[in-house]
Amino acid sequence: MGTIISLNISQEKGVNKEPVDQVELKINHGMVGDAHAGDWHRQVSLLAEESIAVMRSHGLELDPGAFAENITTEGLELATLPIGTRLTNGQVILEVTQIGKKCHHGCAIFEQVGDCIMPREGIFAKVVTPGILHRGDSLDILS
Numbered sequence: 001m002g003t004i005i006s007l008n009i010s011q012e013k014g015v016n017k018e019p020v021d022q023v024e025l026k027i028n029h030g031m032v033g034d035a036h037a038g039d040w041h042r043q044v045s046l047l048a049e050e051s052i053a054v055m056r057s058h059g060l061e062l063d064p065g066a067f068a069e070n071i072t073t074e075g076l077e078l079a080t081l082p083i084g085t086r087l088t089n090g091q092v093i094l095e096v097t098q099i100g101k102k103c104h105h106g107c108a109i110f111e112q113v114g115d116c117i118m119p120r121e122g123i124f125a126k127v128v129t130p131g132i133l134h135r136g137d138s139l140d141i142l143s
Helices: 049-056 108-113
Strands: 002-009 018-020 022-026 044-048 071-074 086-088 093-099 123-129 131-134 138-142
Touching: 002 022, 002 131, 002 138, 044 049, 049 071, 086 123
Parallel strands: 044 071
Antiparallel strands: 002 018, 002 071, 022 131, 044 123, 086 093, 086 138, 093 123
């Protein structure tokens, strides 16, 4: 069982995402109000607080959303989840569609420390069941 510790959106691509208390998720879209939303397989991005802590150990001050993740979790080993795994807060259902991604050219974090965790441990999902997520919600694996 995991917990959503931050929900993060941005109005445009290429900027840090800002935390919000709740978000609406729609099928074939992702998070309402987020620049990365759309009808594709990477509608929602997730990254574990535990992964962010590894990058902080390099001396970086990083807030949730610094890796452009929509959902920052705690208590789930996201990168070990197989494609097709479904996650829920009891209402919304997300389905894992991709593990990691190629880091974009000029990533500020990579340039500072020579590493970035998102390409290895960030995951992406599509919305299967729409609804509202709140900061502090549990996020559980559906069996």
